[in-house]
Amino acid sequence: MIQITNSNMAVTAIARDVPELAAWIRGRSRSALREMVSLASRADLISLAGGLPDPALFPTRDYARALAESLASDGAALQYRPSFEPLKRQVAELMAERGAPCHADQILLTTGAQQAITIAVSLLLERRGRVVVEDVTYAGLAEAIAPFRPEVLTVRTDLSSGMDVDAVARLAADGLRPAFVYAIPDGHNPCGVTMSLAKRRQLVNVARRHQIPIVEDDPYGLLSYGAAPLPPLRALDQDWVFYLGTFSKTIAPALRLGWMVLPADLVGRAQIVKEAGDLESSSLTQRAVSAYLDTGRFQAHIRALREVYRLRRDTLLKALETHFPPAARWTCPESGFFVWVELPPDIDCTTLLDAAIQEERVAFVPGEVFAMGAQRASNAMRLSFATCASDAIEEGVRRLSRLLARRIPRD
Amino acid sequence: MIQITNSNMAVTAIARDVPELAAWIRGRSRSALREMVSLASRADLISLAGGLPDPALFPTRDYARALAESLASDGAALQYRPSFEPLKRQVAELMAERGAPCHADQILLTTGAQQAITIAVSLLLERRGRVVVEDVTYAGLAEAIAPFRPEVLTVRTDLSSGMDVDAVARLAADGLRPAFVYAIPDGHNPCGVTMSLAKRRQLVNVARRHQIPIVEDDPYGLLSYGAAPLPPLRALDQDWVFYLGTFSKTIAPALRLGWMVLPADLVGRAQIVKEAGDLESSSLTQRAVSAYLDTGRFQAHIRALREVYRLRRDTLLKALETHFPPAARWTCPESGFFVWVELPPDIDCTTLLDAAIQEERVAFVPGEVFAMGAQRASNAMRLSFATCASDAIEEGVRRLSRLLARRIPRD
Numbered sequence: 001m002i003q004i005t006n007s008n009m010a011v012t013a014i015a016r017d018v019p020e021l022a023a024w025i026r027g028r029s030r031s032a033l034r035e036m037v038s039l040a041s042r043a044d045l046i047s048l049a050g051g052l053p054d055p056a057l058f059p060t061r062d063y064a065r066a067l068a069e070s071l072a073s074d075g076a077a078l079q080y081r082p083s084f085e086p087l088k089r090q091v092a093e094l095m096a097e098r099g100a101p102c103h104a105d106q107i108l109l110t111t112g113a114q115q116a117i118t119i120a121v122s123l124l125l126e127r128r129g130r131v132v133v134e135d136v137t138y139a140g141l142a143e144a145i146a147p148f149r150p151e152v153l154t155v156r157t158d159l160s161s162g163m164d165v166d167a168v169a170r171l172a173a174d175g176l177r178p179a180f181v182y183a184i185p186d187g188h189n190p191c192g193v194t195m196s197l198a199k200r201r202q203l204v205n206v207a208r209r210h211q212i213p214i215v216e217d218d219p220y221g222l223l224s225y226g227a228a229p230l231p232p233l234r235a236l237d238q239d240w241v242f243y244l245g246t247f248s249k250t251i252a253p254a255l256r257l258g259w260m261v262l263p264a265d266l267v268g269r270a271q272i273v274k275e276a277g278d279l280e281s282s283s284l285t286q287r288a289v290s291a292y293l294d295t296g297r298f299q300a301h302i303r304a305l306r307e308v309y310r311l312r313r314d315t316l317l318k319a320l321e322t323h324f325p326p327a328a329r330w331t332c333p334e335s336g337f338f339v340w341v342e343l344p345p346d347i348d349c350t351t352l353l354d355a356a357i358q359e360e361r362v363a364f365v366p367g368e369v370f371a372m373g374a375q376r377a378s379n380a381m382r383l384s385f386a387t388c389a390s391d392a393i394e395e396g397v398r399r400l401s402r403l404l405a406r407r408i409p410r411d
Numbered sequence: 412m413i414q415i416t417n418s419n420m421a422v423t424a425i426a427r428d429v430p431e432l433a434a435w436i437r438g439r440s441r442s443a444l445r446e447m448v449s450l451a452s453r454a455d456l457i458s459l460a461g462g463l464p465d466p467a468l469f470p471t472r473d474y475a476r477a478l479a480e481s482l483a484s485d486g487a488a489l490q491y492r493p494s495f496e497p498l499k500r501q502v503a504e505l506m507a508e509r510g511a512p513c514h515a516d517q518i519l520l521t522t523g524a525q526q527a528i529t530i531a532v533s534l535l536l537e538r539r540g541r542v543v544v545e546d547v548t549y550a551g552l553a554e555a556i557a558p559f560r561p562e563v564l565t566v567r568t569d570l571s572s573g574m575d576v577d578a579v580a581r582l583a584a585d586g587l588r589p590a591f592v593y594a595i596p597d598g599h600n601p602c603g604v605t606m607s608l609a610k611r612r613q614l615v616n617v618a619r620r621h622q623i624p625i626v627e628d629d630p631y632g633l634l635s636y637g638a639a640p641l642p643p644l645r646a647l648d649q650d651w652v653f654y655l656g657t658f659s660k661t662i663a664p665a666l667r668l669g670w671m672v673l674p675a676d677l678v679g680r681a682q683i684v685k686e687a688g689d690l691e692s693s694s695l696t697q698r699a700v701s702a703y704l705d706t707g708r709f710q711a712h713i714r715a716l717r718e719v720y721r722l723r724r725d726t727l728l729k730a731l732e733t734h735f736p737p738a739a740r741w742t743c744p745e746s747g748f749f750v751w752v753e754l755p756p757d758i759d760c761t762t763l764l765d766a767a768i769q770e771e772r773v774a775f776v777p778g779e780v781f782a783m784g785a786q787r788a789s790n791a792m793r794l795s796f797a798t799c800a801s802d803a804i805e806e807g808v809r810r811l812s813r814l815l816a817r818r819i820p821r822d
Contacts, residue, residue: 029680034683055487058489077471078665079469111522180430266429269439272440276558278529282665
């Protein structure tokens with residue numbers, strides 16, 4: 001309601017004034033994550049863009065039943081409540097299945113893994129502090145650290161063995177003492193690479209020797225397609241690894257339910273940070289997820305997900321082999337949703353995306369969305385094999401290859 | 412997994428080392444908010460403690476139906492999704508009913524009002540920046556600003572007309588330029604006071620003249636018990652007021668669904684902050700709440716809530732009048748859940764709470780939980796009339812008055 005006065009000048013001045021924003025947010029106006037979700041939601045495209053699980057694979061009926069039962073059986077299921085202890089015990093059992101046993105009292109339930117990232121950051125990072133990240137990594141990490149205006153130290157990612165841990169060791173030996181190292185050892189987003197066991201051991205040893213916490217982001221840990229998944233970092237160390245898990249990729253994103261497994265004595269402080277963020281994660285959702293896990297159907301569901309996603313991965317890899325130009329290289333993921341494709345250096349994938357949407361009705365995420373520090377990854381793209389069925393994946397790759405054929409000479 | 416070596420000294424050293432935490436969290440280990448929820452959840456007490464709506468009043472069946480319908484009708488209701496636009500339009504209609512019309516595109520959906528507070532804080536507050544708050548106010552605000560280690564400037568709260576806006580004007584005239592002023596004009600938590608219309612106008616004028624944003628926290632705005640609720644601050648200004656609303660008190664807390672109404676051009680930036688916090692609020696919940704609002708039953712539900720809570724307020728006030736010592740003073744709330752009771756200065760309500768639980772099985776929240784700055788409010792308590800039925804409220808007050816009778820001479 002603008003007060004109309006005799007002075008139009010005054011009214012104009014009032015209308016032009018805006019609150020002074022905190023410095024970190026002033027220059028920012030767009031969100032790459034949000035744009036990815038919008039892109040992936042468009043029905044007129046074949047989207048290999050979003051990191052979205054396939055909703056046709058959600059255990060929707062089982063979850064609907066669990067919700068209805070929780071509401072019917074507990075008159076306070078919609079109330080503010082302390083964390084639901086049975087669910088923490090069930091998460092502890094999942095952690096054991098994941099190869100990283102823990103106690104229920106080391107677990108903090110969170111509103112998805114993104115909130116868990118934010119909590120870890122808030123616990124560990126000082127303003128203008130240092131963090132070590134890979135030079136292409138999950139874009140939500142960049143969003144979580146942005147308000148701290150940190151010094152971001154980057155290390156390379158080898159596309160077959162993961163993070164350059166030697167580089168981390170050198171940074172640590174130089175006495176740089178980062179607040180934490182952020183790692184996605186399994187189903188790396190965006191690179192789809194699995195960190196080798198040797199590197200896992202080395203990274204944990206560096207963390208111990210130099211007293212550097214590791215934030216291990218593991219949204220895809222239960223979605224492994226090989227015979228013998230490697231142990232998470234948390235299995236190798238309990239004092240320096242902050243483990244982050246989520247039900248978003250294994251049950252459904254709209255649960256907004258994840259968890260942290262924390263070093264001893266930090267759960268109480270993490271709880272304070274969590275509470276400042278949103279008081280608590282939905283008590284109804286906690287009860288419904290617990291009821292669903294109680295049915296014992298989750299294990300068979302995970303096996304089915306692994307089977308379907310493995311086939312889609314194989315479809316994507318075969319289609320790339322068949323259709324993509326010889327100059328392209330890509331990763332072969334052992335878990336997660338993503339294949340990382342590198343094209344010749346003169347191909348700019350950000351402008352290529354516009355052409356892909358306009359000319360071929362297909363979408364991907366340009367590599368630069370994940371770029372930290374000096375690396376730009378402008379000639380790379382992330383392809384997801386999770387959201388679309390196999391025929392759409394094949395057709396999507398055919399469309400992309402037509403687009404590339406018009407830009408890359410065949411030899 | 413602790414490596415066993417030949418050197419016990421080394422093992423001990425590893426076990427003792429812990430990650431270095433950010434400075435703001437090092438000294439903190441308990442959460443007053445969490446303790447309140449735990450206290451309010453104890454079945455062996457009459458609790459006048461928590462700010463918890465009565466679960467018997469939740470529209471549980473209607474919401475269960477809305478959830479089931481949303482899951483059945485939308486195959487991607489559990490997916491990552493852009494904000495549900497129909498819900499934003501419905502929130503805009505609620506804002507009009509609340510007396511503060513806005514456009515749907517000025518709304519950001521949030522994971523409850525607590526997340527909305529955190530977003531406003533992150534947008535506006537610099538590290539070591541200044542904020543203006545009342546010297547007793549909602550404890551979740553203190554949690555949200557703590558990581559910034561701000562300079563907290565406090566103003567008094569008059570128990571019949573609300574915030575001392577003259578004091579705010581003086582701070583502003585002194586050129587102190589706080590990042591924002593935090594206000595709860597209706598159903599003040601913990602004081603239960605309504606800010607007078609004159610003070611609302613004055614506060615908005617101070618904000619405009621000195622270009623100071625106001626964060627208006629309005630969780631109880633729709634729960635008013637008088638004939639003619641006053642306009643929210645947002646109705647008096649659209650450029651400087653950040654309005655925060657929530658369904659937690661009118662539908663149910665476990666929705667974890669709230670909203671902000673923002674000055675023009677800030678929604679995009681607020682979205683970035685929100686996304687860093689938890690990506691998005693549950694798409695299923697957004698659809699289910701929208702479906703519930705679509706039934707048209709929300710308005711009758713709100714009228715019923717007002718009726719019940721008004722009767723409980725009256726019961727609490729009458730019981731205080733009947734049983735409490737003459738030396739006690741308390742507020743008469745026009746909206747919200749809370750009555751603020753001030754006792755003689757020598758009564759310490761924090762130690763009194765232990766006695767109340769032990770001797771009389773009754774709980775309240777000691778005033779010091781809400782104290783900011785120099786004020787300690789040690790002789791005050793917050794009583795909630797929302798959670799318990801009238802007979803329990805009466806019995807709770809009788810128990811408290813027995814406790815006080817053993818401590819306060821009758822004349």
